[in-house]
Amino acid sequence: MSIAAFHVPDAAAGLPISLSRVEKSFGKLNVLANFNLEIPAGQFLAVVGRSGGGKSTLMRLVAGLDTPDSGRVGIGGGRVERLHPSVRLLFQEARLVPWQRVVENVGIARGANWQEKARRTLVDVGLEGRENDWPSVLSGGQRQRVALARALVSEPQILLLDEPFGALDALTRIEMHRLLERIWTDRRFTSVLITHDVAEAVALADRVVVLRDGAIALDIDIDLDRPRQELADPRAVDLQRQILDAV
Amino acid sequence: MAETSVAGYAAGETRKLNLKGLGSALAPWALPIVLLIVWEIAARTGLVTARLMPAPTTVAAAFWRSLLDGSLLVHTLASTQRALIGLAIGGGLGFVAGVVNGLWKPAETAFDSTLQMVRNIPHLALIPLVILWFGIDETAKIFLVSIGVFFPIYINTFYGVRTIDPQLVEMASVYGLDRKALITRIILPGALPSILVGLRYALGFMWLTLIVAETISATSGIGYMTMNAREFLQTDIVLLGIIVYALLGKLADVATRAIEKRVLVWHPAYQARQGGER
Numbered sequence: 001m002s003i004a005a006f007h008v009p010d011a012a013a014g015l016p017i018s019l020s021r022v023e024k025s026f027g028k029l030n031v032l033a034n035f036n037l038e039i040p041a042g043q044f045l046a047v048v049g050r051s052g053g054g055k056s057t058l059m060r061l062v063a064g065l066d067t068p069d070s071g072r073v074g075i076g077g078g079r080v081e082r083l084h085p086s087v088r089l090l091f092q093e094a095r096l097v098p099w100q101r102v103v104e105n106v107g108i109a110r111g112a113n114w115q116e117k118a119r120r121t122l123v124d125v126g127l128e129g130r131e132n133d134w135p136s137v138l139s140g141g142q143r144q145r146v147a148l149a150r151a152l153v154s155e156p157q158i159l160l161l162d163e164p165f166g167a168l169d170a171l172t173r174i175e176m177h178r179l180l181e182r183i184w185t186d187r188r189f190t191s192v193l194i195t196h197d198v199a200e201a202v203a204l205a206d207r208v209v210v211l212r213d214g215a216i217a218l219d220i221d222i223d224l225d226r227p228r229q230e231l232a233d234p235r236a237v238d239l240q241r242q243i244l245d246a247v
Numbered sequence: 248m249a250e251t252s253v254a255g256y257a258a259g260e261t262r263k264l265n266l267k268g269l270g271s272a273l274a275p276w277a278l279p280i281v282l283l284i285v286w287e288i289a290a291r292t293g294l295v296t297a298r299l300m301p302a303p304t305t306v307a308a309a310f311w312r313s314l315l316d317g318s319l320l321v322h323t324l325a326s327t328q329r330a331l332i333g334l335a336i337g338g339g340l341g342f343v344a345g346v347v348n349g350l351w352k353p354a355e356t357a358f359d360s361t362l363q364m365v366r367n368i369p370h371l372a373l374i375p376l377v378i379l380w381f382g383i384d385e386t387a388k389i390f391l392v393s394i395g396v397f398f399p400i401y402i403n404t405f406y407g408v409r410t411i412d413p414q415l416v417e418m419a420s421v422y423g424l425d426r427k428a429l430i431t432r433i434i435l436p437g438a439l440p441s442i443l444v445g446l447r448y449a450l451g452f453m454w455l456t457l458i459v460a461e462t463i464s465a466t467s468g469i470g471y472m473t474m475n476a477r478e479f480l481q482t483d484i485v486l487l488g489i490i491v492y493a494l495l496g497k498l499a500d501v502a503t504r505a506i507e508k509r510v511l512v513w514h515p516a517y518q519a520r521q522g523g524e525r
Contacts (some may be wrong), residue, residue, distance in 0.1 A: 062419065065417070083385050083420065085419060085423060091418065095418040097432070097433060097436075099436040099437070099512075099514075108419070108424065109422050109424060110428070135513075136513065136514070136515040136518065218410060
């Protein structure tokens with residue numbers, strides 16, 4: 001089991017995540033068995049695998065939406081027992097509240113100065129001027145941008161991304177990758193991206209973990225320069241092939 | 248910027264309406280107008296007995312008379328007041344029961360099946376009992392209206408609360424909304440379209456109940472006015488009463504539509520088509 005010692009960034013902004021000897025089963029189905037994973041603070045980790053390989057379960061455990069049958073899920077030294085306030089989740093669907101305007105969706109948790117903060121974050125994701133639109137008039141990509149702004153507005157230390165770009169068209173997806181990479185480079189929160197898109201994993205992550213039948217089949221560093229180019233860098237192609245072989 | 252584009256769109260909409268002309272606006276009225284003319288002719292030529300079916304102009308004259316002597320206003324106000332009080336009580340209770348049962352499983356277990364059973368009793372069948380309990384004063388009629396409007400509001404509120412997208416609820420809890428914020432910002436607004444459907448049904452039941460209740464026992468109200476007129480064979484007043492009921496019903500419907508349009512602005516069905524933006 002690799003205890004990651006790669007790429008330790010200037011931390012502070014992110015929190016480390018650690019799973020040790022985690023067991024989780026649904027009925028007779030053993031999704032995760034004796035599962036160990038250390039994610040250092042500020043790392044961008046991508047988890048790749050087939051459907052039913054345990055990716056979403058892993059995500060829900062870290063988010064505190066589910067609890068492990070045994071073992072320990074920890075964030076920054078503490079044990080995850082319920083939703084952690086500095087963890088934010090980006091879902092597959094944008095899950096915007098249709099009856100709240102864009103700015104209200106971003107500031108969904110309200111709090112002090114929420115409107116001001118929401119407006120600023122909307123600028124960061126490139127949606128200046130759309131504050132007062134209803135979600136129903138936005139395109140799929142714009143909706144995910146709003147969802148991203150909603151996740152970022154509270155300055156989370158961990159961002160979990162559950163295939164958030166899967167439903168977008170290829171061009172919009174590349175735009176979203178650039179946006180996310182830029183914001184992550186700025187803020188250095190710990191990121192866990194769940195995806196079945198190997199190219200996406202290589203384009204975004206510092207490290208890729210392949211999950212197969214609830215166990216880690218491959219754990220590989222992606223040591224490419226940032227900002228990354230989506231177009232065929234021979235090293236990226238080689239990494240993608242390695243990952244695909246493991247999936 | 249968004250404001251101006253919305254306003255600009257509305258202006259375009261108005262222009263289009265004008266261009267299409269009054270034709271489409273008036274089309275729904277064509278049939279009633281033709282029927283009125285046929286009716287007038289039939290009454291004038293003696294094809295129908297004027298005593299049983301007075302001409303529209305006679306009814307109009309009756310309308311004018313009762314308007315001048317103030318009786319129409321008094322009776323309409325009496326009916327409207329009963330209707331609204333009954334709606335407030337029955338609708339309010341239905342709403343609260345719907346929310347509580349929708350949100351809280353133990354309450355549903357305790358009350359829902361009983362309510363479903365009671366719902367199947369035609370509430371107008373309670374009239375003899377209600378007269379025994381309350382006599383023929385206001386309470387009786389308000390009680391009946393309350394029961395009439397309770398169930399449509401209850402059922403649709405319950406349904407609306409229950410069918411909230413669970414993904415939104417999960418999102419809200421991940422983003423740290425407490426229970427109060429969850430209810431006021433996610434669940435109730437999400438249930439609103441369904442609640443308004445309930446309100447429209449309730450308004451129908453409201454007038455129906457009131458007509459029957461006033462016809463049987465009252466000393467004021469449109470129902471009383473028509474029953475009184477029947478005693479004296481004033482068929483024109485009877486018809487006038489029926490028309491007033493129709494108008495009040497229509498008014499209630501228009502009011503709900505206006506409310507829907509206002510509170511459901513976020514809903515794609517109530518937005519001007521803007522086309523997909525990319």
